[in-house]
Amino acid sequence: MNKIKKILSEYVDLNQQISCVTCYDSSFSKILSDSGIDIILVGDSLGMVIKGEANTHSVTMQEIIYHSKCVAKNKNSAILMADMPINSYVDEESAFKNSQEILKNNVDIVKLEYKDQHKIIIEKLISNNIPVCAHLGYLPQFFPEAKDIRIYGKSDNEKNKIFNQAKILDEIGVDVILLECVESDLAKEITNISKTPVIGIGSGEYCNGQVQVLYDIIGVSENPPKFSTNFLQGSNSVEEAIKKFKNYVSKLNTKNS
Numbered sequence: 001m002n003k004i005k006k007i008l009s010e011y012v013d014l015n016q017q018i019s020c021v022t023c024y025d026s027s028f029s030k031i032l033s034d035s036g037i038d039i040i041l042v043g044d045s046l047g048m049v050i051k052g053e054a055n056t057h058s059v060t061m062q063e064i065i066y067h068s069k070c071v072a073k074n075k076n077s078a079i080l081m082a083d084m085p086i087n088s089y090v091d092e093e094s095a096f097k098n099s100q101e102i103l104k105n106n107v108d109i110v111k112l113e114y115k116d117q118h119k120i121i122i123e124k125l126i127s128n129n130i131p132v133c134a135h136l137g138y139l140p141q142f143f144p145e146a147k148d149i150r151i152y153g154k155s156d157n158e159k160n161k162i163f164n165q166a167k168i169l170d171e172i173g174v175d176v177i178l179l180e181c182v183e184s185d186l187a188k189e190i191t192n193i194s195k196t197p198v199i200g201i202g203s204g205e206y207c208n209g210q211v212q213v214l215y216d217i218i219g220v221s222e223n224p225p226k227f228s229t230n231f232l233q234g235s236n237s238v239e240e241a242i243k244k245f246k247n248y249v250s251k252l253n254t255k256n257s
């Protein structure tokens with residue numbers, strides 16, 4: 001079992017919720033890690049929140065590496081996860097080479113958006129001891145339009161598809177499953193049957209943890225999603241807001257037990 005899998009599985013065994021927040025620079029990285037955030041994600045949401053683009057598609061390997069380096073400088077003990085950008089994992093070779101490139105920068109685990117053709121790619125990464133988070137549900141790299149943002153898994157077809165994908169990912173041994181905008185009962189079912197820790201965004205409260213985009217939870221995003229809360233409201237500092245988010249996530253623990 002790799003180190004990341006061991007750490008995250010312990011959270012689940014102890015019934016402790018996992019908190020994850022996106023980050024793109026060293027100043028916020030220090031605030032997030034000092035506030036006890038468990039996973040810091042260099043997300044390709046940087047395409048929107050840093051570069052001002054409409055979607056994640058312009059994000060490159062160089063940009064993910066640059067921002068990962070910035071975040072890694074101040075992350076203390078938090079786990080550092082980074083997105084594999086679009087077109088960086090089109091086949092086994094590119095996925096292996098590019099994930100190695102990302103991991104060289106003190107990144108602990110790579111995340112990629114999962115479609116059925118990625119099973120063989122993920123198996124290659126796992127067989128080379130590369131920690132992997134697989135992203136299911138709403139996949140911004142594959143569904144880039146604002147109209148694509150909706151709850152996934154409401155119809156029986158979509159529900160079965162996502163459920164079976166999660167089952168496969170659990171069986172092949174990914175380290176984390178991330179559910180974005182997945183119908184909450186389905187997210188709960190996936191969480192209940194998986195050995196793998198499941199973290200959710202916009203997928204209800206019944207997961208092993210929650211992930212949010214930093215700027216959505218500190219009131220910076222112009223149009224934050226409905227499922228995010230501005231924790232800066234009523235707080236005296238960004239650090240206090242992040243601690244409130246962490247506390248909110250850890251309380252879901254009692255609710256879910």
Ligand code: KIV
Pocket residue numbers: 022042043044045046083178180201211212213
């Ligand atoms: O890129 C990102 O910020 C993400 C989160 C929305 C999970 O993938």
